[in-house]
Amino acid sequence: MTTDPGLLLQVSGLRKTYPSGGATVVAVDDLSFSLRPGGALGIVGESGSGKTTTARMLVGLERPDQGEILVQGTPLAARVRGRTARLARAKAVQIVFQDPYLSLDGRISIGDTLDGVLRLHGSPSGADRAARVRELLAQVGLGDREAAALPRQLSGGQRQRAAIARALAVEPAVLVLDEAVSALDVSVQAQVLNLLSDIRRDTGIGLVFVSHDLAVVRYVCDEALVMYRGRTVEHQPVTDLLSMPQHPYTRLLLASVPRPDWDPEAIGEQRRDLVAADALVP
């Protein structure tokens, strides 16, 4: 792969397998994409598509069997040993999960969580940190009251904003969001979606947005990559993907979105035909 330090993220030939019984399950196979500064890529797929495994490899929670992940031209180390390497990894890529409790400590207030992240990443003065905590919270629409609260004292939407603020505190090059708005109520989801587009506009951070929801991907991203059973079936600008889907699986996904003239019977038939003809696996 040619290294282009102008790119935030370069992923090439990524493969991950898991042993399952006596067999091997290929979770992700030959995945390649790149991300410009300020770019946003949506990774779309259903359960078993490999989208969450991909997200976990990008932050180093899973080690790829093959392939390479470069962040700003530097390979993401396969093994992280020692404090310096760990902090560098954290600065490269951060993640927001569907369940914010996975990245927030239930016993520590939101403000203290952010303060801890800043201290770890070398902000020595308490006054500086306090100002930065306020700034980070303001960026996600939270205030002093939320800073003093424990995670469980916040609403679901506020908790997810706090998880986003925690990820942003590190000032990562790339932010991975794994179904980060899926568990939120529609009215609250819209608040977080607007927040993500503002962050993109204001910071030039790169977003990898993993989701099953094509409409949400359209709102946040400019490119989308559709995965099916570990393989990339289509990768296009979102506008083209929605108006001129090339792969039958993408067309099936689009047809499956409920709308007034929806015909679920026909979608079921279409899916069975595609599976029978083995037309879905590229």
Add this chain to the structure above:
Amino acid sequence: MPILEYEALEVALPGMARPILDGVSLSVAEGEAVALVGESGSGKSVTARAALGLLPAGARVGGQVRVGGAELIGADADTVRAVRTGKASMIFQDPRAGINPVRRVGDFLTEQLRLVGGRSKAEAEARVLELLGAVGLPDPPRHLRQYPHQMSGGMLQRVMIAGALTADPRLLLCDEPTTALDVTTQAEIMAILRRLQREKGLGLLLITHDLDLAAATCDRIYVMYAGRIVETGTAAELLAAPRHPYTAGLLGSSPPLHGELTRLVPIPGSPMSLAQSAPGCAFFDRCHFAQPGRCDQAAPPLAPLGAGMVACHRVDELANSAAQEIR
């Protein structure tokens, strides 16, 4: 005649600031698909469960719930059992939560037919094979011998639908039946439910948070907020011309898949919890059109408007303009 009828159902827990359900009236006719749409904590699941006589322990309950003419509120155990075993069945969001993981699918499905229906093992199995075929499972005899963990979520949800049908109900209560499933699987499950509703003339009550799914699959929609019905109408009308600011706000909050892409207009704040109450309209704090001194004084009644009903003090002023502009 409606198969399901709620009249001013009220459910309140002691120590909570507001009732879980506050005067819910709703009806489902035989052969009709009706959706009850709301966000988390709106009371939609409590409403659905009340149709099986399942109410929160220790709750103060008022109003009426009738299934096929049988009154459930204050009913004796025999009446409730008759409804659960013969008139109404429920399908839940997570099929794995409702099936014993260490017993075979066939044992689960034949249990009710043998214990309640008094059928022999062979008769029960024959009936279950027929039902598994009806919900589109490819190999019914094999599925009978399978354990739940050997099936995907979509297949298991079909098993649960087959299980719901063993009682030959006239009413299917579906509580977020596709929320845990993939979108392509969702379409197949909804196709099965709609076919059952049409071909067998079942009443269908779909509980969902997804207004688009409700509109795509149901004839009529009730929108619920903080324990009250705030708007009801035909699916087509409600989607094209929402009259309540909350309904309009829900539609304005979901990004469109096609067409022009403008910045979303979220509903500010978050849904009202049971620890909160309001003397006036429960949506007051989040409403773009709230008028202090009017909307925060008394709860707006659900009043007829066109073919539907809306509970909003300002509905006449907003009817043709502002509420729809948010979309």
